[in-house]
Amino acid sequence: MNGVKPYLMFAGNCREAIDFYRDCLGGEVLFTQTFGESPMSQPGMEDKIMHTTLKVGDSIIMASDGNDGEAADFGSGISMAMGVDDPAEADAMFAKMAEGGEIKMPIQETFWAIRFGMLKDKFGVNWMFNCEQPHGEQ
Secondary structure, three states, X not given: OOOOOOEEEOOOOXXXXXXXXXXXXXXXXXXXXXXXXXXXXXXXXXXXXXXXXXXXXXXXXEEEOOOOOOOOXXXXXXXXXXXXXXXXXHHHHHHHHHOXXXXXXXXXXXXXXXXXXXXXXXXXXXXXXXXXXXXXXX
């Protein structure tokens, strides 16, 4: 497990969030275990996600409902950065992820990218979508 992998802590809606990300980003859920399926079962948490792993492209996102009952606060100081090779795919993913969320910067061409946009999804997680210029075309 070398490398840095984001671990998102939700307050009860982890399954909904991971299903949303899987559908929007074309990911694959590799593993999911509820608290009830683990030795760490807690009253009222039996159906909540203790740990899940979502593969998106070559990356892994991990998540849980184990936020000790606190509301999830993803803050403004970190964003999930999604790299996409195809501009049309970047536009489609961005549009799906923006549903119910807040667009911070519409996806558009920039001086460094064919497509770039920022949003806060409906779960409060910040995302940046980037489709780089082919090398040598900046």
